[in-house]
Amino acid sequence: MKTLHKPNLYCWSQFDEQRNIDFHSYLWVRAQGNIVFDPLPLSAHDKQHLNDLGKLTHIIITNSDHVRDAEQLSLDTGAAIYGPAAQKDDFPIACGHWLSEAKNVEDGLDVYCMDGSKTPGELAFVVQGDTLITGDLIRAHAGGTLCMLPTAKLQDVAQAINSVKRLAAIEGITAILPGDGWPIFREGEAVLQALVKAM
Numbered sequence: 001m002k003t004l005h006k007p008n009l010y011c012w013s014q015f016d017e018q019r020n021i022d023f024h025s026y027l028w029v030r031a032q033g034n035i036v037f038d039p040l041p042l043s044a045h046d047k048q049h050l051n052d053l054g055k056l057t058h059i060i061i062t063n064s065d066h067v068r069d070a071e072q073l074s075l076d077t078g079a080a081i082y083g084p085a086a087q088k089d090d091f092p093i094a095c096g097h098w099l100s101e102a103k104n105v106e107d108g109l110d111v112y113c114m115d116g117s118k119t120p121g122e123l124a125f126v127v128q129g130d131t132l133i134t135g136d137l138i139r140a141h142a143g144g145t146l147c148m149l150p151t152a153k154l155q156d157v158a159q160a161i162n163s164v165k166r167l168a169a170i171e172g173i174t175a176i177l178p179g180d181g182w183p184i185f186r187e188g189e190a191v192l193q194a195l196v197k198a199m
Contacts, residue, residue: 001027001049005175005185009131010053012046021141021181025068028127032107033057037125037133038066038179039073047076058082058106060099062135063122066179067093086113086121099123112167116159117149124167131175132188138164138195140181146195147181161199168192 001010010027026037027050034050035058042050050056056079059070064087071093074081083091085098099105100121101113110126117137125133137160140146154160173188184191 001046004177004183006128006131009127009177010049011177011183012040012042014040016180019141019180021139023180024177024183025179026133026177027053028109029053030107035060035106035109036073036079038062038135039069041069042073060123060125061095062124062133062179063087063117063119064090064092065119066135084113084119084121084123087119114160114163114167116154116156116161116163118153118155120155126170126173130172130188131177132167132170132173132192133177133179134167135179138167138176139178140176140184143182144184144191146176146178146184146191148195148199164192164199165196168196 001012008029011024013022013024015022025040028035034054034056037060056077059074059079060082070081080096082097082099083095085100088098099111101111103110105111108128112124114122114137122135137149138146176184176188
């Protein structure tokens with residue numbers, strides 16, 4: 001796995017030829033138990049690295065299109081799976097826990113629910129006050145800039161735009177880690193504001 005902008009954050013990736021972007025999974029290493037977001041299948045190297053970094057306790061999924069390899073990882077590690085509460089009735093895999101919008105659901109983890117995306121109640125997260133992790137709605141198809149999911153895939157364009165504006169209003173964001181596309185490691189607030197102006 002690759003080390004990111006902070007020594008307790010890592011990612012592993014898979015190139016998507018159809019979109020010409022990388023898909024990413026993120027790992028947050030914590031003394032209380034490690035958390036993975038939207039886990040892709042792991043190579044043998046990355047699986048060993050994951051194990052070396054400590055016990056995995058949480059697997060968090062932003063939306064039903066990002067289930068990826070969550071079930072297998074849960075079987076391998078015993079980590080609990082957390083999904084978006086808005087999809088509780090039709091989520092494609094079994095989840096032990098459901099997340100709604102809340103501050104500090106785990107120490108240093110804030111949850112935001114995004115309306116209008118391609119699935120109901122897509123989740124976004126702020127880790128330790130300065131790192132935003134997104135699923136599908138906010139992505140980055142070119143280095144240094146963000147974009148939104150294509151309009152044709154949105155359930156409600158106005159709600160989706162308002163959801164992005166809500167995230168852009170969060171103070172203190174330096175880094176943005178999208179599930180799809182290039183991460184942003186500096187000046188996250190400014191990059192989010194540029195996205196809002198471009199919408």
